[in-house]
Amino acid sequence: MPVSTRSKAISQEQNGPNPNQKTRPPSYSNQEDSKMNVPLRNPHHGLKEKMKALTLLYEQQKKSSSIFRNPSPKPEEKRFSTHPSADLLNGCKREDKDSKETKEPKQNNVMRENALPTLHSANPSSTVTRTFVLPEPPVDDAKENLVMGPDRVIGFLTCPRKTKDSSTVARKLSMGSSVSQTEPRGFIRPKNVQENEKLETVSEKNDAGGSRILVFVRLRPMAKKEREAGLKRLRGRHFTFDAAFPDSASQKEVYSTTTADLVEQVLQGRNGSVFCYGATGAGKTYTMLGTVENPGVMVLAIKDLFTKIRQRSCDGNHVVHLSYLEVYNETVRDLLSPGRPLVLREDKQGIVAAGLTQYRAYSTDEVMALLQHGNQNRTTEPTRANETSSRSHAILQVVVEYRVRDNSMNVVQRVGKLSLIDLAGSERALATDQRTLRSLEGANINRSLLALSSCINALVEGKKHIPYRNSKLTQLLKDSLGGACNTAMIANISPSNLTFGETQNTLHWADRAKEIRTKACEAQEEIQLPECETDQAKLLLEVQKENRELRVQLVHQQQKLLSLQAQLLAANTSPTPPSITSIQTPPSTAIPEKRKAARPSFLGGKLFHTRIEKKRRRGSSRQRASADCQGIGGRN
């Protein structure tokens, strides 16, 4: 500003002084000044005047703006009123410089929503601005999805609470044009994923009072037929999930990334569920059960569970119970002991199948045998889409109970439940078989999956009523979806463009499921105080002791009674019976006089005499009989 004024002043000087020169009103700008084209008498004098006027103007404006903001400002506050952050905080009019600074925090905010935490924490200079201008939104409310461009790009990024660098892993999955025969673009090697996922343990997710469902995607390898059919390039659409497994991913990689953490949590008394979702033939059963050479999540989880139990067996008792059921055509059936359909009931533990067999398992081998037995009972049929298509939803439940005495001799009991679910494949009626039973099965499968999608929708939209009751499957999954449970979903997809629609549908629901938050999963732990137990034990011992003493007394009394009866009998038969009063009653059995009279006792009452009389008669008849016998014998 002074420079331009000086140059103007010089040019004005060169043009000669203007006698009509007037002191400019302070509100004039430099441009207006130049337009007026009024030469100054003394350039230095004019400059000084201008400086003064402008300083005055600046002071006035500053005063008025501070009064506008704060009617009674304290001198200290006034000092800081020009701080950009304070200006932004108060929302007053900004100058160009300030407006530049306001743009910066906005950018920061966008980054906070969408970029990895390291990105916004990498700029220490913006700390002040962030603190005052746009405080970081609470994690729960933070929107994690980003929509970009005409093709929807959904960026699901790591939990914003994480501070570790995960920028190396863009967990993004591309569909359509990205499908290639070798490794589809966007698929991330689980090695990287694992490194990243390790950061996000289930327990960490729980501290905010609830955890979101972790969603993984697994691509199966191309089948021969599909390869022959070739590939068709389609317009791309991008999804991002917690991890995406390429067709080369091993079963162990899938297990350790998706389920291993949940197994650990179950041992600590929390509930966990893993379910495979996807179109028919997409690889759900392969992921869950696997083959003998390549066992799947169910088998690996059981193995891991028993290994962990063995490692910890020195400090407590673990009891493992197992149940395996299927939902077939809207009926619940026990796979371990098939019989009549089971009825679902809701109790304190949640939805339970009444009468479901709970097997106690002691080793991995035993569980394997049970699993095999259960799978033989499972309904699978060949369809056009899959040779061994599962026509039912199968749920393996493993309940781990742990009892241990702590240092204070309290009994600590923890119960955790792991549910491993292999859903039947969603399918188009035409894609499978047209036969009546198959189409009925297909309709029921689709119906339950539709009910599942309605529940997912309701949960994502935060509705009060979640329609779990619409199908048996959703009733059984109630805990996994909306309960206190750590849940992982594995969406299985096929690389074939023949199933593009189904794959798109699977990814759509998987993407939606990411937004579901389950309730806080507290460890189910009970502590029993030792006093209670010892008190009960003491009481039991006392009762047992008393019981023993009473038995001894009873035997004693019976003996005495017998001897008394014998004496009486002898007295009755003898010519001079001893007086009854002379018979000494032991002090312990002495009966008070009053009671003696009141009780219908056989000692002095009618009953006693009647019996004695009967015995006497019997005795005399026996004597007669023996005499008769002797007579007969003598005769012989």
Ligand SMILES: Nc1ncnc2c1ncn2[C@@H]1O[C@H](COP(=O)(O)OP(=O)(O)OP(=O)(O)O)[C@@H](O)[C@H]1O
């Ligand atoms: N990751 C994989 N690696 C090797 N083969 C696989 C893989 N995933 C699936 N398959 C094979 O693909 C075929 C179909 O898989 P699978 O039976 O698991 O599908 P599904 O989703 O359970 O189907 P459905 O819903 O009809 O039961 C099987 O022959 C299976 O062995």
